[in-house]
Amino acid sequence: MYDTIAAISSGNINQAISIIRVSGPEAFDIVSKIFTGKVGKDKTLTFGNIMDQEQMVDEVLVAWFVGPNTFVGEDTVEINAHGGVVNTNKILELILANGARMAENGEFSRRSFMNGKMDLVKAEAINDLIHAKSESQTQLSVKKFDGKTSKLIDELKNKLLNIIATCEVNIDYPEYDDVEQLTTENLLPALMKIENEIKEIVRVSTSSRVIYEGVSVAIVGKPNAGKSSLLNALLQEEKAIVTDTPGTTRDIVEGSLQVGQVLLKIKDTAGIHKTEDKIEKIGIEKSISEISKSDLVIHLIDSKEGQTKEDEEIELAAKGKPYLKVWNKNDLVQQKGISISAKENELKELYEAIEEEFKNIDLNDERIVYNTRQLSLIKASLISIQDAISGLNMQLGPDTIIIDIQKAWDDLANILGKADQEDLLDSMFKNFCLGK
CATH class of the missing domain: 3.40.50.300 (P-loop containing nucleotide triphosphate hydrolases)
Incomplete structure (x- = not known):
């Protein structure tokens, strides 16, 4: 169970409207301590005042979201205040004084990832969109929201997983007649097909990165x-x-x-x-x-x-x-x-x-992977598959080449964040903006 976190998610500057986001199991209770309006139902807005004991701080609209059907995957409250720096920070101070903790950079998005609301491809796309400096960067970032790239990587993972499973059965139960027997003749074409698919991803991604960067x-x-x-x-x-x-x-x-x-x-x-x-x-x-x-x-x-x-x-x-x-x-x-x-x-x-x-570069191609971390993992998985193919051509058995295939699967899994790597996640989300 997570604690409750809070941050100014609209940026700590003077603006028309500022947003203070609160998320966690105590989000509703904490906000209700300083808010005079009604605690709303899921996906509703209520009007009221933020109070510091008897003194009014601001008139606000409060949006209520009941977990797990939220961006973060837990109860979330967003206070829409007048966008002055002083009153916005005062509201945040009151929230923290009533039991919330100041969120770290990217912590809302990290929780969303940990709660299964998005994979790392989308998480990185959100961060890339925030920092986009051109129309092409914006377009490529938004395209990752539809999940097609993640689906493409998932399909490659599943193909490798099927090969790994069959290899494992052949290694552990060679005496079973009803198990598909792996030979170079049936394994090599399957790996070469995956190799060609990944090569195409690398090709279109490499040519498109110049547009993104x-x-x-x-x-x-x-x-x-x-x-x-x-x-x-x-x-x-x-x-x-x-x-x-x-x-x-x-x-x-x-x-x-x-x-x-x-x-x-x-x-x-x-x-x-x-x-x-x-x-x-x-x-x-x-x-x-x-x-x-x-x-x-x-x-x-x-x-x-x-x-x-x-x-x-x-x-x-x-x-x-x-x-x-x-x-x-x-x-x-x-x-x-x-x-x-x-x-x-x-x-x-x-x-x-x-x-x-540069007119022939199609930014709508779902195979484009512009993110440096993701593309390096795809290239690493390609090398591992090519090593497995070389092993088959040298007449090495399943017990040897499965190491390379497993490595390729791990690299693809790390693109989506499906492998358990705490250091990777820490490195990823610390670069996000506060309140994201």
């Missing part, structure tokens, strides 16, 4: 191609210094913006060219390094000067990367291809090219 974009080019002007135009602020002097940018300047469904993390780099200046050389080395680390390279070329040998070297350095060749200063000279004017803020063709680059 943000696309790292390196703006590269020769000095005075207009890289800093482009960064400023994209961000709509004077982030980088713009002068007519070549080589002004010697360090990485960066910022973020949303283009379509993509969050761009843009970096303006030092102009790449031959130089004897030691400081400038360091900047150029950083620029080349950014090309290798980026998800997308925007190669900016001066339309008036045209493509030079140094531009050809930049293009070669970006080989194998998503790459956009962009002609700048189209207000002076027009070139074929993606043509812009950073100075005049004419960027339409660049925006369209960026959206085109």
Whole structure:
């Protein structure tokens, strides 16, 4: 049996309405000690005053929820107060003084998980939604609420569980004639089918993670191609210094913006060219390094000067990367291809090219697993299954390969939180907001 916890779940700031959440076996009794209105029935609102002995603290609406049919899975009360910081904290103080304990970060969600109201996939999705910084992050987080990803993982677990059970029977009761005899011929296809399913999850998830995390974009080019002007135009602020002097940018300047469904993390780099200046050389080395680390390279070329040998070297350095060749200063000279004017803020063709680059990523694919912890466990389960397949090809018996299959099952179970790992749960929920 849990104790009763409380916290401000709407954020401790001045706002129109604040919400104080109380959850646990004594939630109704504790609130009724300081509330003048009626104790409501399940899923009802009642109006009244919060009192500190004879002194009124606030007029409030109180929502009553009877467990276990609540988010947390236990009796829960939510006090909707006027959103001042002082009165909201006073109400919380009264609740704590009457027997509740201050909730830890994520404790309401943790209880919800422990009470079987949601698995870790949904719990992490809630936290991801709270911290989302782009439309694509929001969309991917909300998609996890429908349980389809959890169902997909559950189905894979069940397939492995059936194989594990059959292996165990073959090991423990080899003399039983009515038990399916496992051989390489019937076990290998089953494992290879699961391997292919997990490979597909890894494939679509890896390609989609760049959308969730943000696309790292390196703006590269020769000095005075207009890289800093482009960064400023994209961000709509004077982030980088713009002068007519070549080589002004010697360090990485960066910022973020949303283009379509993509969050761009843009970096303006030092102009790449031959130089004897030691400081400038360091900047150029950083620029080349950014090309290798980026998800997308925007190669900016001066339309008036045209493509030079140094531009050809930049293009070669970006080989194998998503790459956009962009002609700048189209207000002076027009070139074929993606043509812009950073100075005049004419960027339409660049925006369209960026959206085109990532248009084939389907954020509605239920196989997408963007969460780092979940994806690493899926990859680990894939390795274990591949180890089991290798063992079968080496003519190893069920008693040997079952270890790898069990490991794969454990990894998938940990995605949903179905394995008993207290340390994992502590690490997970401590990153949640207070009152969640």
